[in-house]
Amino acid sequence: MRVTFTVNGRRTEADDVWEGESLLYVLRERLGLPGSKNACEQGECGSCTVYLDGATVCACLVAAGQAQGRDVRTVEGLAAGERLAPVQQAFLDAGAVQCGFCTPGLLVQAHALLAATPRPSDADIREALSGNLCRCTGYEKIMDAVRLAAGRRAGAETDPAGAEGAS
Amino acid sequence: MADTTPGTPAGLPHTTVSAPGGVGTSAARPDGVLKVRGAFAFGSDLWHEDMLWGTTLRSPHPRARILAIDITEAVALPGVHAVLTHEDIPGEKFYGLEITDQPVLAIDRVRYHGEPVAIVAADHPETARRAAARIAVEYEVMAPITDAAEAADTGANGHVHEPGEYKAREAGNVVHRQRVVAGLGVTDEVRALADVVVRHEYEVGMQDQAFLGPESGLAVPAEDGGVDLYVATQWMHADQRQMCPVLGLPPEKVRLTLAGVGGAFGGREDISMQVHACLLALHTGRPVKIVYSREESFFGHVHRHPARLAYEHGATRDGRLVYVGARISLDGGAYASTSAAVVGNAASLGVGPYVVPHVAVEAAAYYTNNPPCGAMRGFGAVQACFAYESQMDRLAAALGMDPVELRCRNALQEGSVLPTGQVVDAPAPVAELLRRVRDMPLPPPADADPRNFPGGVANATRGEGVVRGVGYAVGVKNVGFSEGFDDYSTARVRLEAVGGEPVAEVHTAAAEVGQGGVTVHEQIVRTELGVGRVTGRPADTGVGSAGSTSASRQTYVTGGAVKTACEAVRAAVFERGMRRYGWSADVVSGLVLTAGKVVARDGLVVAELADLLDGAAIEETRVFRHRPTRALDPATGQGFAHVQHTFCAHRAVVDVDTELGLVKVVELAAAQDAGLMVNPAAVLGQVHGGSAQGLGLAVMEEIVVADARVRNPSFTDYLIPTILDTPPMRVDVLECPDPHAPYGLRGVGEASALSATPAVVAAIRAATGLPLRRVPVRPEHLTGT
Ligand code: FES
Ligand code: FES
Numbered sequence: 039m040r041v042t043f044t045v046n047g048r049r050t051e052a053d054d055v056w057e058g059e060s061l062l063y064v065l066r067e068r069l070g071l072p073g074s075k076n077a078c079e080q081g082e083c084g085s086c087t088v089y090l091d092g093a094t095v096c097a098c099l100v101a102a103g104q105a106q107g108r109d110v111r112t113v114e115g116l117a118a119g120e121r122l123a124p125v126q127q128a129f130l131d132a133g134a135v136q137c138g139f140c141t142p143g144l145l146v147q148a149h150a151l152l153a154a155t156p157r158p159s160d161a162d163i164r165e166a167l168s169g170n171l172c173r174c175t176g177y178e179k180i181m182d183a184v185r186l187a188a189g190r191r192a193g194a195e196t197d198p199a200g201a202e203g204a205s
Numbered sequence: 206m207a208d209t210t211p212g213t214p215a216g217l218p219h220t221t222v223s224a225p226g227g228v229g230t231s232a233a234r235p236d237g238v239l240k241v242r243g244a245f246a247f248g249s250d251l252w253h254e255d256m257l258w259g260t261t262l263r264s265p266h267p268r269a270r271i272l273a274i275d276i277t278e279a280v281a282l283p284g285v286h287a288v289l290t291h292e293d294i295p296g297e298k299f300y301g302l303e304i305t306d307q308p309v310l311a312i313d314r315v316r317y318h319g320e321p322v323a324i325v326a327a328d329h330p331e332t333a334r335r336a337a338a339r340i341a342v343e344y345e346v347m348a349p350i351t352d353a354a355e356a357a358d359t360g361a362n363g364h365v366h367e368p369g370e371y372k373a374r375e376a377g378n379v380v381h382r383q384r385v386v387a388g389l390g391v392t393d394e395v396r397a398l399a400d401v402v403v404r405h406e407y408e409v410g411m412q413d414q415a416f417l418g419p420e421s422g423l424a425v426p427a428e429d430g431g432v433d434l435y436v437a438t439q440w441m442h443a444d445q446r447q448m449c450p451v452l453g454l455p456p457e458k459v460r461l462t463l464a465g466v467g468g469a470f471g472g473r474e475d476i477s478m479q480v481h482a483c484l485l486a487l488h489t490g491r492p493v494k495i496v497y498s499r500e501e502s503f504f505g506h507v508h509r510h511p512a513r514l515a516y517e518h519g520a521t522r523d524g525r526l527v528y529v530g531a532r533i534s535l536d537g538g539a540y541a542s543t544s545a546a547v548v549g550n551a552a553s554l555g556v557g558p559y560v561v562p563h564v565a566v567e568a569a570a571y572y573t574n575n576p577p578c579g580a581m582r583g584f585g586a587v588q589a590c591f592a593y594e595s596q597m598d599r600l601a602a603a604l605g606m607d608p609v610e611l612r613c614r615n616a617l618q619e620g621s622v623l624p625t626g627q628v629v630d631a632p633a634p635v636a637e638l639l640r641r642v643r644d645m646p647l648p649p650p651a652d653a654d655p656r657n658f659p660g661g662v663a664n665a666t667r668g669e670g671v672v673r674g675v676g677y678a679v680g681v682k683n684v685g686f687s688e689g690f691d692d693y694s695t696a697r698v699r700l701e702a703v704g705g706e707p708v709a710e711v712h713t714a715a716a717e718v719g720q721g722g723v724t725v726h727e728q729i730v731r732t733e734l735g736v737g738r739v740t741g742r743p744a745d746t747g748v749g750s751a752g753s754t755s756a757s758r759q760t761y762v763t764g765g766a767v768k769t770a771c772e773a774v775r776a777a778v779f780e781r782g783m784r785r786y787g788w789s790a791d792v793v794s795g796l797v798l799t800a801g802k803v804v805a806r807d808g809l810v811v812a813e814l815a816d817l818l819d820g821a822a823i824e825e826t827r828v829f830r831h832r833p834t835r836a837l838d839p840a841t842g843q844g845f846a847h848v849q850h851t852f853c854a855h856r857a858v859v860d861v862d863t864e865l866g867l868v869k870v871v872e873l874a875a876a877q878d879a880g881l882m883v884n885p886a887a888v889l890g891q892v893h894g895g896s897a898q899g900l901g902l903a904v905m906e907e908i909v910v911a912d913a914r915v916r917n918p919s920f921t922d923y924l925i926p927t928i929l930d931t932p933p934m935r936v937d938v939l940e941c942p943d944p945h946a947p948y949g950l951r952g953v954g955e956a957s958a959l960s961a962t963p964a965v966v967a968a969i970r971a972a973t974g975l976p977l978r979r980v981p982v983r984p985e986h987l988t989g990t
Contacts, residue, residue, distance in 0.1 A: 056329070056331065056890075058331060063317060066250070067252070068250070071243075072243070072246070072247075072249075072250035072252075073242070073243020073244065074243070074443065075417070075418070075467075075579070075928050077245070077418065077419065077467070077499065077920075078248055078495065078499040078919070078920045079498060079499065080499060080919060080920065081772030081923065082499075082919070082920035082921055083394075083417065083920055084828030085417060091867065092470060107486065112243065113216045113242070113243035114242065114243045116242075117242060122238070122242070124240060126241040126242070127241075128239055129241050130234075130238065131888035133231065133236060133889070133890055135237050135240050135241060136468075136719040136720065136721070136890055136894065137416070137417070137418065137467045137468040137718060137719025138236070138241075138417040138465075138467070138719065139243055139416075139467030139719075140236075140417055141240050141241060142241075142243045145241060147918045161654055161656045161657065163928075164656075164928045164929050165656065165662060165929070167928045168662070168927050168928055169927075170927075170928070171417065171896075171920065171927060172417070172770040172928075173414075173415055173416055173468050173469050173470070173898075173925060174417075174719045174890070174894045175683070175890060175893055175894055175897075176890075176892075176894045176895075176896055176897035176931055177893075177897065177926075177928040177931045178697040178889075178893040178931075178933065178934050178935060179621060179886075179889070179890060180928065181928070181933075200674060
């Protein structure tokens with residue numbers, strides 16, 4: 039079958055898709071967007087998290103056909119060209135990236151958290167990211183990264199010169 | 206040709222200067238931007254025009270004879286390009302990291318649940334899986350040997366490998382056995398010297414590395430009849446060494462390049478899909494990609510050895526250890542992997558970071574029909590640490606003494622003698638680490654937010670039935686490969702001027718598995734050569750071996766090789782200066798390279814590096830070896846086995862819901878000695894990650910093996926800590942330089958994975974008063990159900 043949908047703002051078609059293929063497989067293997075990761079393909083680890091019509095989902099649990107006519111945004115669509123999204127920059131600055139396999143899924147989930155809850159408490163962050171496994175970091179630096187991104191955002195709101203500030 | 210240079214001799218002054226992005230700074234990861242963009246190519250992301258997908262058919266039985274394999278129906282499926290069994294292997298049919306006992310594909314029998322039997326290549330992964338399901342294998346099922354105790358009785362249960370079949374180090378089902386005897390050993394006479402004796406048995410379940418990036422790689426057949434393999438692994442040269450005889454090809458025709466590695470923790474030290482992908486690629490003449498599913502990943506790599514440990518500690522009334530006796534029995538599973546080295550570690554580190562006059566430790570690993578066990582972070586030291594630290598708490602209780610105080614009284618220090626007779630010839634701040642975690646402020650009591658109670662968002666309690674406990678532990682791990690292993694690494698460093706600016710390139714075969722080695726190598730080059738622009742070449746077998754990314758050794762050994770190669774480059778730079786400007790040896794001895802310039806010690810710029818290079822490149826390759834170690838004496842375990850030791854102490858605070866048996870780890874504080882933090886952010890990352898894995902072993906992580914069958918090969922049923930299970934972690938890092946190591950550094954990757962487990966369990970015991978002799982601690986252990 040053919041699936042037509044929007045991926046990172048661009049109208050996209052995938053041909054010869056099997057009925058059983060997941061959105062994750064189509065993104066990774068047919069569209070050349072391997073950013074969303076394949077750590078379990080069972081909805082358990084969150085590494086494949088993408089936006090589907092603005093809500094985060096595990097792309098491995100979405101049948102490719104379900105994406106027909108809908109809007110998908112992946113980790114590749116978070117940065118604005120050369121400019122990283124604040125949450126991406128914060129992950130780098132906080133040292134939250136080790137092997138980086140969990141990173142794309144965590145970034146999309148953290149991006150969604152900060153869009154909905156600009157000033158999350160630690161408990162909010164933990165709850166929001168509880169579906170994303172990371173085996174390397176022990177999560178400490180991931181907490182730091184999300185706090186940093188939130189802090190910078192708050193700094194930018196109150197003090198136009200303070201965007202670099204909070205760290 | 207590479208030179209061989211021994212490690213930095215003790216006391217030699219370092220001719221290094223601090224450099225921006227150099228040693229000691231939290232320099233940014235060179236792969237970081239690609240990783241946050243989703244543009245970094247992990248093994249499973251590789252793609253090649255015309256590529257096929259490979260998959261593996263695995264045994265559903267832990268022990269069976271293979272009577273027949275029929276591939277007819279599988280081959281007939283449209284889209285299938287190859288179905289291979291052991292008959293299609295051109296060369297040797299066995300491989301192995303230490304002992305060549307593992308079939309590439311099962312021959313006449315299978316020895317564990319999940320053993321590879323046949324491989325398939327097809328044009329779609331689903332086609333490959335369907336074809337594999339159509340391979341008909343006729344088995345004659347046999348009763349499996351399910352634990353080490355059974356394995357010891359070969360008379361009743363038979364052999365996992367027939368006697369004489371392969372070269373196991375010992376006879377019967379024993380892979381390897383090591384004794385360590387110090388002082389008088391443990392005799393009645395020695396027992397009589399102790400006022401207090403505690404004797405208990407402990408058990409450690411089978412833990413999995415559970416790295417997130419599945420085993421994966423892409424094999425591309427080459428025109429010269431060889432193959433290029435792009436793969437996520439820990440040690441390309443060891444893979445290559447094992448693969449060449451199987452493929453019947455010389456090393457120059459089996460070229461490996463490191464693909465992005467999504468975590469390793471020991472699980473990628475043995476070969477998984479490497480040789481299968483190459484066999485399929487060479488057979489079909491097409492590129493073949495293999496990516497394990499999560500289930501297959503659980504079958505495709507070795508696990509941490511489950512262990513039974515019987516310990517006896519004796520001490521005087523004032524809390525001095527008199528003796529320690531221990532019997533450690535490790536279940537090695539169906540194939541040897543690194544079991545022998547794990548045994549060596551468990552035996553030599555079996556009493557922990559303590560001074561003990563009389564010791565008798567015996568550790569052994571057995572072949573069984575359980576999944577093969579091998580390397581995992583902590584490597585034999587983890588199991589022992591759980592037991593000896595539990596014992597130290599028991600002893601403290603028996604003596605009515607504070608558990609930290611008891612540990613400090615017996616703590617190893619520089620100059621102490623280990624049970625192996627080895628003298629500790631570097632700082633060993635064991636007592637200091639313990640005091641530091643003890644003196645950190647305790648976390649406040651749980652607030653009213655139910656998310657912070659055990660059970661968390663499940664809202665299982667509002668605080669009723671919840672008790673808090675605090676526990677401590679400390680551990681010791683060796684750094685590098687021990688017991689006489691020729692542990693070396695190779696690095697090539699190139700310096701040239703591009704556009705009037707000096708740039709450096711560093712090339713090693715060291716696997717970056719997430720730990721940050723790529724960052725560290727660039728930092729060393731910046732520091733040694735005073736060059737800002739440094740790039741790392743992709744790791745491949747085009748340069749000599751770097752050894753494995755394991756045993757906390759890469760910063761030490763490959764870092765040492767990079768440093769040594771830089772020193773050779775620097776010497777060549779100065780030589781040019783001598784030729785060109787007539788610098789005397791005296792002048793040169795006072796020069797350093799910094800900020801792209803050659804500078805005298807008084808700060809005077811003597812030359813621009815770019816001018817001196819004058820369009821030519823300087824390239825040097827060097828091999829670095831740490832001081833030689835020696836094999837342990839088989840009967841007494843005496844010998845200089847370990848080149849360096851690394852220590853970490855933990856304090857755990859837990860809340861336990863005693864009604865439901867739920868544990869919430871409230872805080873995990875750590876103190877570790879890094880010798881020198883080459884990259885402070887990376888050091889912290891290692892301590893955090895290791896601590897979280899130790900927490901996992903304490904309360905949730907176990908591969909459940911029943912009747913030698915794996916019951917939980919998924920992330921639904923094998924639980925690793927989520928961000929909700931993992932508490933805030935306070936970390937204190939000491940820097941006590943080791944005079945024998947480059948920059949005085951100490952390997953840091955593993956120590957934190959040892960003591961977190963006993964600290965968490967000690968805290969649960971403190972909260973509940975229960976004995977808890979097995980990890981992981983499960984709810985039923987806490988509720989008595
Ligand atoms: S890969 Fe989709 S949740 Fe794990
Ligand atoms: S950084 Fe490796 S899994 Fe998170």
